[in-house]
Amino acid sequence: MHSCWHMPQERAVPVVAIPPVQIQRAHRLRRSGVRQQLRFGTVVEYSRRAVPCETESPGVSRGGFGELAGTALRRSDLACGRRGTLPLRDTLWERDLVRARGGGRSEQAPVQSGMAGFVGAYALARSDAAARQAWSAHADRCVPRLSRALVRPAGGRRRASAARLTMDALVGKGNGDLGKVTLSHETSNQTVEVYALGATVTSWKSGKEENFFTSKVASWDGSKPIRAGIPICWPQFGPYGPLPTHGFARNVTWKVLSTSTEADGSVSATFGLDSSNESELVKAWAGASFDAQYSVILSGEGLETTLRVKNTGDKPFSFTFSLHNYFQISDVTQTKVFGLDKLNYMDRLANEAIVFEDDDSGAGVNVTEETDRIYYGAPEELALLDTSTLRLIKMKKTPSLPDATLWNPFGGEGCDPGWKNFICVEPAAVKDPVKLAPGAEWVGGQLLGAE
Numbered sequence: 001m002h003s004c005w006h007m008p009q010e011r012a013v014p015v016v017a018i019p020p021v022q023i024q025r026a027h028r029l030r031r032s033g034v035r036q037q038l039r040f041g042t043v044v045e046y047s048r049r050a051v052p053c054e055t056e057s058p059g060v061s062r063g064g065f066g067e068l069a070g071t072a073l074r075r076s077d078l079a080c081g082r083r084g085t086l087p088l089r090d091t092l093w094e095r096d097l098v099r100a101r102g103g104g105r106s107e108q109a110p111v112q113s114g115m116a117g118f119v120g121a122y123a124l125a126r127s128d129a130a131a132r133q134a135w136s137a138h139a140d141r142c143v144p145r146l147s148r149a150l151v152r153p154a155g156g157r158r159r160a161s162a163a164r165l166t167m168d169a170l171v172g173k174g175n176g177d178l179g180k181v182t183l184s185h186e187t188s189n190q191t192v193e194v195y196a197l198g199a200t201v202t203s204w205k206s207g208k209e210e211n212f213f214t215s216k217v218a219s220w221d222g223s224k225p226i227r228a229g230i231p232i233c234w235p236q237f238g239p240y241g242p243l244p245t246h247g248f249a250r251n252v253t254w255k256v257l258s259t260s261t262e263a264d265g266s267v268s269a270t271f272g273l274d275s276s277n278e279s280e281l282v283k284a285w286a287g288a289s290f291d292a293q294y295s296v297i298l299s300g301e302g303l304e305t306t307l308r309v310k311n312t313g314d315k316p317f318s319f320t321f322s323l324h325n326y327f328q329i330s331d332v333t334q335t336k337v338f339g340l341d342k343l344n345y346m347d348r349l350a351n352e353a354i355v356f357e358d359d360d361s362g363a364g365v366n367v368t369e370e371t372d373r374i375y376y377g378a379p380e381e382l383a384l385l386d387t388s389t390l391r392l393i394k395m396k397k398t399p400s401l402p403d404a405t406l407w408n409p410f411g412g413e414g415c416d417p418g419w420k421n422f423i424c425v426e427p428a429a430v431k432d433p434v435k436l437a438p439g440a441e442w443v444g445g446q447l448l449g450a451e
């Protein structure tokens with residue numbers, strides 16, 4: 001069989017076509033309510049197989065495996081004229097393949113908690129196993145890195161590099177004459193823009209592709225938070241607390257504390273906000289004394305954004321938090337969010353009822369109506385796939401951010417005119433507010449990768 005999808009050498013296995021009828025059978029099993037006996041975190045038997053992409057399977061139903069495979073097939077069709085194979089190793093959908101298996105090679109392999117949907121999307125979107133492994137390895141290293149104190153004392157390994165400032169980090173003016181830092185990572189051809197107002201990352205480009213949404217009606221005069229990129233919701237998420245919605249971090253101007261270049265070539269900017277800020281909102285926050293630093297790091301693997309908060313007073317305080325990612329997508333209804341299947345969520349549109357998501361198909365969550373949810377205890381790794389463009393955004397969040405929100409207003413009255421082109425997936429700490437004792441520090445952040 002001719003193959004246009006590269007199968008890496010070390011993963012070369014006999015390619016066995018799965019007839020559409022077997023895929024249909026897998027769907028029937030799932031739909032008929034047969035429980036998946038194979039759970040995340042267990043060792044499952046799986047079959048190394050590939051779906052033949054010349055099969056424009058008339059019988060492959062929409063939803064789950066079929067729909068995504070269909071997307072991938074269309075991509076293959078474009079690339080190689082309706083022939084080729086798509087490896088499906090390590091994917092959640094392999095659970096279906098296990099059921100659908102009709103003989104052939106199989107072996108034992110671990111399926112990691114929370115990874116399956118994400119890896120599945122990735123595997124389907126791209127068949128480059130080497131890149132997949134590199135991402136996973138980096139993401140695993142990233143959490144401890146994110147959890148370290150961010151600004152090192154003078155003389156530390158990180159050098160605040162005035163000499164390289166013009167190359168890697170530019171401090172200048174942006175829209176509305178607002179202060180802005182631009183970071184460039186030349187080897188990976190990424191750039192990021194961060195406004196001092198709210199320390200808001202407004203743009204993150206991988207090559208020419210913009211990963212973040214900027215509202216056409218965003219205000220750039222400081223009167224409102226900037227609706228673009230990653231507004232920081234702190235020290236309050238949503239209406240839950242004494243402050244205006246989403247707290248004050250996104251409303252006030254942060255100091256640019258440093259820009260630097262690491263030995264590994266990653267570039268960063270760190271912003272600071274503390275309780276000496278003159279804003280009435282800050283003063284009104286129950287007299288809490290704090291020192292907050294927000295670090296934005298661009299590396300070959302993507303974008304890391306991390307908030308560190310220290311209680312500098314003699315009273316404890318608590319807060320909730322989210323990184324309000326506005327991801328740019330071509331159509332919200334054609335976007336799948338992976339990692340949130342089969343989780344309880346709090347539905348903010350249904351009197352905050354706890355809803356049990358029973359679909360564990362791994363097909364990803366698809367927004368088809370106004371959606372405002374908080375998933376309690378979301379996995380550390382999430383991903384979203386724009387199935388129109390096959391653009392994939394991967395997210396790894398620190399354990400200190402156990403929750404994730406999912407929001408799109410879906411054309412509701414007064415909502416943003418660009419609602420179709422964004423989806424908010426926000427790593428968050430909402431259900432259990434973070435409590436900080438005097439002198440204590442907290443760190444929460446995310447690593448984002450785009451393909």
Ligand SMILES: O=P(O)(O)OC[C@H]1O[C@@H](O)[C@H](O)[C@@H](O)[C@@H]1O
Nearest residue numbers: 227246324348372373405407424
């Ligand atoms: O303040 P913004 O950027 O308009 O975002 C508001 C939305 O932010 C989301 O995080 C919340 O889940 C929604 O309930 C809320 O409406």
